[in-house]
Amino acid sequence: MKIYADNAATTRLSDTALAAMTPCFQEIYGNPSSLHTPGQLAAEKLAAAREVFARNLHADPREITFTSGGSEADNQALRSAAALGAKRGKRHIVSTKFEHHAVLHTLQALEREGYEVTLLDIPPDGVVTAEQVRSAIRPDTCLVSVMFANNEIGTIQPIAEIGAVCRQAGVLFHTDAVQAAGHVPIDVEALQVDLLSLSAHKFHGPKGVGVLYARRGVALTPLIHGGAQERGKRGGTEDIPGICGAAAAFDEACANMARNADCLTPLRDRLIAGLTAIPHTVLNGDAARRLPGNVNVCFEGIEGESLLLLLDEKGIAASSGSACTSGSLDPSHVLLALGRPHEVAHGSLRLTLSEENRPEEIDYILEVLPGIVSYLRDMSPVWDE
Amino acid sequence: MKIYADNAATTRLSDTALAAMTPCFQEIYGNPSSLHTPGQLAAEKLAAAREVFARNLHADPREITFTSGGSEADNQALRSAAALGAKRGKRHIVSTKFEHHAVLHTLQALEREGYEVTLLDIPPDGVVTAEQVRSAIRPDTCLVSVMFANNEIGTIQPIAEIGAVCRQAGVLFHTDAVQAAGHVPIDVEALQVDLLSLSAHKFHGPKGVGVLYARRGVALTPLIHGGAQERGKRGGTEDIPGICGAAAAFDEACANMARNADCLTPLRDRLIAGLTAIPHTVLNGDAARRLPGNVNVCFEGIEGESLLLLLDEKGIAASSGSACTSGSLDPSHVLLALGRPHEVAHGSLRLTLSEENRPEEIDYILEVLPGIVSYLRDMSPVWDE
Amino acid sequence: MALYSEKVMDHFQHPRNVGKLPDADGVGEVGNAKCGDIMRMYIQVDPETQVITDVKFNTFGCGSAIATSSMATELIKGKPIAEALKLTNRAVVEALDGLPTHKIHCSVLAEEAVRAAVRDYYDRNHIPYGPELAPREDAEDHGH
Amino acid sequence: MALYSEKVMDHFQHPRNVGKLPDADGVGEVGNAKCGDIMRMYIQVDPETQVITDVKFNTFGCGSAIATSSMATELIKGKPIAEALKLTNRAVVEALDGLPTHKIHCSVLAEEAVRAAVRDYYDRNHIPYGPELAPREDAEDHGH
Ligand SMILES: Cc1ncc(COP(=O)(O)O)c(C=O)c1O
Ligand SMILES: Cc1ncc(COP(=O)(O)O)c(C=O)c1O
Ligand code: FES
Ligand code: FES
Secondary structure (H helix, E strand, C coil): CCEEEECCCCCCCCCHHHHHHHHHHHHCCCCCCCCCHHHHHHHHHEEEEHHHHHHCCCCHHHHHECCHHHHHHHHHHHHHHHHHHCCCCCEEEEEEEEHHHHHHHHHHHHHHHCCCCEEECCCCCCCCCHHHHHHCCCCCEEEECCCCCCCCCCEEECCCHHHHHHHHHEEECCCCCCCCCCCCCCCHHHHCEEEEEHHHHHHCCCCCCCCEEEEECCCCCCCCCCCCCCHHCCCCEEEEEHHHHHHHHHHHHHHCCCCCCCHHHHHHHHHHHHHHHHCCEEECCCCCCECEEEEEECCCCHHHHHHHHHHHHEECCECCCCCCCCCCCCCCHHHHHHHCHHHHHCEEEEECCCCCHHHHHHHHHHHHHHHHHHHHHHHCCCCCC | CEEEECCCCCCCCCCCCCCHHHHHHHHCCCCCCCHHHHHHHHHHHHHHHHHHHHHHHCCCHHEEEECHHHHHHHHHHHHHHHHHHCCCCCCCCECCCCCCCHHHHHHHHHHHHCCCEECCCCCCCCCCHHHHHHHHHHCCEEEEEEECCCCCCECCCCCHHHHHHHHHCCCEEEEEECCCCCCCCCCHHHCCCCCCEEHHHHHHCCCCEEEEEEEECCCCEEEEEEEEEEHHHCCCCHHHHHHHHHHHHHHHHHHCCHHHHHHHHHHHHHHHHHHCCCCCEEECCCCCCCCCCCCEECCCCCCCHHHHHHHHHHCCECCCCCCCCCCCCCCCHHHHHHCHHHHHHEEEEEEEEECCCCHHHHHHHHHHHHHHHHHHHCCCCCCCC | CCCCCCCHHHHHHCCCCCCCCCCCCCCEEEECHHHHHHHHEEEEECCCCCCEEEEEEEEECHHHHHHHHHHEEECCCEEEHHHHHHCHHHHHHHHCCCCCCHHCCCCCCCHHHHHHHHHHHHHHCCCCCCHCCCCCCCCCHHHH | CCCHHHHHHHHHHCCCCCCCCCCEEEEEECCCCCCEEEEEEEEEECCCCEEEEEEEEEEEECHHHHHHHHHHHHHHHCCEHHHHHHCHHHHHHHHHHCCCHHHHHHHHHHHHHHHHHHHHHHHHHCCCCCCHHHHCCHHHCCCC
């Protein structure tokens, strides 16, 4: 059996998305900046895609900027808000310790440029509170950036409450919704979000397409200078096939959101129940306030990479926050922020499901995993102590 | 007849590129950062694509960074070289007046940040000389950026000579090869180029994929912060389908380069001869030192947008440097730099051919154009004076 | 082409009243050297009724410059001068079912051309006119 | 999986000499608390010949930590101590047909574990040894 349970890393392109892309490769292949019919047909596609994102986010099409992915959207959102802040002498930013590196590394760059950054601690349930945000805001705060749902542990943050706190304080609010978009409802008006990033390949859209929502009046600073594309906010010939695929995937994900969640939640909960039944296993992040497809546990005495390799051998594609799966020696900053000791964080397993996963796959994972865990624990000098 | 003669704006995706992309959409769709088999299969694709670019540019795979397009590659090249210069107290950059806006606007941003920029004048033949570059280099010059081939008038610059001048002066040399790549041979070693940008959609590859070549030892500054992708030089999940399509298209374009040029050059020259036979028509840029597919003329007494619309009505997709085709009121900065007066620059027509254009299409264009030119001149209050 | 409405394309492709009036009673030329568009309008006026009996134009300009010229001539032909002077660029745009935002400025040219032609007619006939008909300060920039 | 060579995957999936030696003559444990990998090696030594007659390991670590442990035990089993001490991490890597660059450090753990086990054997038997066998300063960081 081949099981892809790493949908937080990336997803399979949906048939719908592919169908929307196909005509743009060799038929409607013009440059939307061109005046002629092939160009204008592409421009219409672009406008229609923008409309789809605007509609599903409850935004205006002029508030939608296409980027090359979630990372670029995050970078541009933070840099734009920081530039706006600097104009008013405000150079303090509030964010959290478990943001994605696209946010954290941009914040580090901003720190080197003279901004001050406060990173909120992560409570044990993996859910930051609006109260934490309120206490961190200072008179010179220009931006709060809190992710919508965490990419490792899947916990969903109280975005509406944080939005209200920020609005009241007159501070711009950005949310990295890369993991949330297409999976949980997003209404930028109701949530009082000023800037929002998403990435198409996390909801069965193509890789290399992101969206940056920026509320009217929130001026974006170009990260990529060039032509007048995206109303001068982002230079570069638009990836029309990608953008059309992204829009089709988002439309589909939003239309089926409730149904997908209804089908995923029980699978997720069955996985969580089965895995936490293995002794010395803990769930990372709140059991309820999490993405419908996210499961993340730590097995004590186990190292993540070995676990992944053995799962892979059994046909199961999963992920881990183990240091050994990455180039760096530090295990997942998310699990550390959550308070897991190094050696426990090391034994994490993330399984992220999509609506393409079948119930039998859950059975199979639960059948295979306990044996692998025992095998590795038996081999471990840590465990037998 | 439908004729696409705007290949400098963008090209139709080739069958080869599409075939290389297709398996990456729904089969090999993993994230190359993932440890599991689906991820590692994607990582292999990525490595193979990098290899293709390295081989065709005479570079090392580690010198190849994938970006979201030519604009991003240009931005990152200039910013990286500027940062390296600043470290050594060198903040002067030499470039030309007819660079693409991805370069010019980045240079403007750098000027606002305290860099000094010298833009070389463009000689009447549209070919900058190495001597101009040599005279402009100062002790505090950190970078020379001269495009390989101009996107409007197609003139090819003496890159090897400029490379030699820069190497001798110990100044980094960047070339925007977006229009040249896949159309004329590029050997970064022989040309002594340190940084080079290209964009896949200009040679029948997909939109949204660029390459930044950076010679070993030339450290790139990330423009997009995030994960450890592209050796930490560019965050963001890689667009594997796009990158594979780009590599396949580049490989094909390089393999067929001589044949394509042999077939395009006579078409181009026939167009030039036919168009300049229309009275009061001038060719823009040197007749010989130009891209095999580029034709650019100015018809006096004609306004470009009207011309394009009438050509479009006849099924011909072309481009113009007229102010009226763009959001700005200024006609093409390239034609102005070339010394054309405003009203003449206004009447420009760019026809850019690819190997997909047929000889009959040239006949048709030459049949249709003189009538349109007369019609518009007859309507013009400028012309009858 | 989606850039322009069907009406615009119709007037662009089949412009009405193109040409010159060799015996025009008034000729107005307006333009913007920078964007390069120039419009010349010829009017024939019945001295009794002050009705514009004939009108022609020559335009060097973009698609919407040509279409707005054409539409403007249609809108003033057969109308008394007093009414022609009420023609706004907005009316021309509306009559064309709209123009893209960055092309609105082109329509100002048409309004200005009508006014310039009438001014020339008044000048030739020593008919006095108020400051509201004087060339606008920003006419050269047609709206940018 | 392309990340690792077939040899590495073979030793990872079928590690040789896994387990404990309850009556070991020497036990060495090395590790890095940060990356979290820990390796424990047990050796049985023939007091006459100073030959390592048996060896076992327990590893808490990544795929290449397990594979290098396994390969290291294979390489020293049946060898005199003097020879085992010559085992370098590079030799282990070569025997495994290479490791990805960022995984080279894992192999240092195996080299260190062998040395730690021998040291323990020497300590227990009051056999003096030179400074070259003392725990390395950077052993805790295994090569980063
Ligand atoms: C010379 C030149 N440089 C840069 C670019 C920008 O490339 P892209 O549209 O892929 O960002 C283009 C084309 O648009 C170009 O012609
Ligand atoms: C929360 C979060 N933010 C940002 C990103 C970056 O998105 P992309 O890979 O599209 O650049 C990701 C995924 O990689 C993510 O999970
Ligand atoms: S662009 Fe100037 S009149 Fe149309
Ligand atoms: S990653 Fe630390 S031993 Fe392999």
